Amino acid sequence: MHGTQQTERPLPGFVGGTLDRVDHVRTNPALLAQAFADPAARRLVLDGLEPVEAEGHLVLEPIGAGARIADHVLLGVDPQARPIFARLVADLGPNLAPTPRSRAIAGLIPADEVALYGAARSLVHWHARHPFCSVCGGSTRPVKAGWSRRCEACGAEHFPRTDPVVIMLAEHEGRVLLGRQHSWPEGRYSALAGFVEPGETIEEAVAREIYEEAGVRVHSVRYVMSQPWPFPSSLMIACVAQAQHDALRIDATEIEHAFWCDADGVRAAMAGDSGAPFVAPPQMAVAWHLLDRWLARL
Numbered sequence: 001m002h003g004t005q006q007t008e009r010p011l012p013g014f015v016g017g018t019l020d021r022v023d024h025v026r027t028n029p030a031l032l033a034q035a036f037a038d039p040a041a042r043r044l045v046l047d048g049l050e051p052v053e054a055e056g057h058l059v060l061e062p063i064g065a066g067a068r069i070a071d072h073v074l075l076g077v078d079p080q081a082r083p084i085f086a087r088l089v090a091d092l093g094p095n096l097a098p099t100p101r102s103r104a105i106a107g108l109i110p111a112d113e114v115a116l117y118g119a120a121r122s123l124v125h126w127h128a129r130h131p132f133c134s135v136c137g138g139s140t141r142p143v144k145a146g147w148s149r150r151c152e153a154c155g156a157e158h159f160p161r162t163d164p165v166v167i168m169l170a171e172h173e174g175r176v177l178l179g180r181q182h183s184w185p186e187g188r189y190s191a192l193a194g195f196v197e198p199g200e201t202i203e204e205a206v207a208r209e210i211y212e213e214a215g216v217r218v219h220s221v222r223y224v225m226s227q228p229w230p231f232p233s234s235l236m237i238a239c240v241a242q243a244q245h246d247a248l249r250i251d252a253t254e255i256e257h258a259f260w261c262d263a264d265g266v267r268a269a270m271a272g273d274s275g276a277p278f279v280a281p282p283q284m285a286v287a288w289h290l291l292d293r294w295l296a297r298l
Helices: 030-035 100-107 111-129 202-216 265-271 286-297
Strands: 040-045 060-062 074-077 083-087 140-143 148-151 163-172 175-180 192-195 218-229 234-243 257-262
Touching: 030 074, 030 083, 040 111, 074 111, 074 202, 083 111, 083 218, 100 111, 111 218, 163 202, 163 218, 175 202, 192 202, 192 218, 202 218, 202 234, 218 286, 234 286, 265 286
Parallel strands: 040 083, 163 234
Antiparallel strands: 040 060, 074 083, 140 148, 163 175, 163 192, 175 257, 218 234
8 A cells, every 4th residue: 555655654743552541441340440459550649740750751650458449530442451550639820831841751762652742641630629619619529430420519510621723834925924923032933823713614714814813814724633732631633724825914912023934944943953033843842743744745
C-alpha cells in the first residue's frame, strides 16, 4: 500500500495514547472493584498536578492496601492489561497553571505516557475544581470510576469538560499568517487561535477568529489534525484556511503583532536558524506540526 511508504512524522505532545478506556468497567461496580483489586493495577504518581518521571518513564506504583476506589479515577487499561488509576486530590492549591516541568515532560518520556499524563492531569484538575453542583450548589461526589460527578442534593450529573479551540494558518499566495501574544518570549510567533463559541462550527470559528484578530477574511477551511491540551482541558483543532486578501488590521488587545511569512522563512524558523524571521513554537505544540505539514504540502 502507498501509505506504508510515507515517512512517519513526529506527534505533538499529549497525542498517541494507548489506553483502552473500558467504559463497560466504569459503569459496572463489580468490574471496577475487580480492576481496583487486580494485583497488576497501578496508580500514576503525581506531585499535585505535576508529572513524576524516573529513568525516562512516568512513575507508576502499586495500589496500597488501604486505598479506596472512591478516591481514584480509572484512566483505563494499558496494553499490558494493567488497570491504571490516578488518585483524586481535594485541594490542589491556588496555582494550577502549566509549569516548565509539566510542559517539558513531552521531551522526557514516550508519547503514550505523555498522553497518559495529559488525561490524568485534566481529570484530577476537573475533580478538584468541581466539588459543588452548578445547578443547586450541593456537594458532588465522583461516580462512574471518576468520569462524572453526581450531586448528592438534586442528583444532577456533571461530566469532565473539553473546551474546543481552533488554531489555524491563513494562507495567501504561498505565505502564511503568523501572530504573537504579548506575553510570549521575544521573537516567538505561532498560528492564530481562539475558543469555539456556542452555536458555532469549526469552520465558522476559524473564520471569525482570523477576522477578529487580524482583519482577514478567509474561506475553504481545511482540517489538519488535533491535540489534547491539558492546561486545563482544551482540544486544539488545527486548520488551514485560504485568505481573500493580505491586508492586516490587528486587534492589539488580542495579539501584539502579525505578519505574512513565506515558506523559506518558515523553514528557517523550524530549523532554528539564527537569521530566521521568527522563533518557531516548540515541537510539542500542535502549531509546530501545523507549520510542518503546511511546508510538506508545498
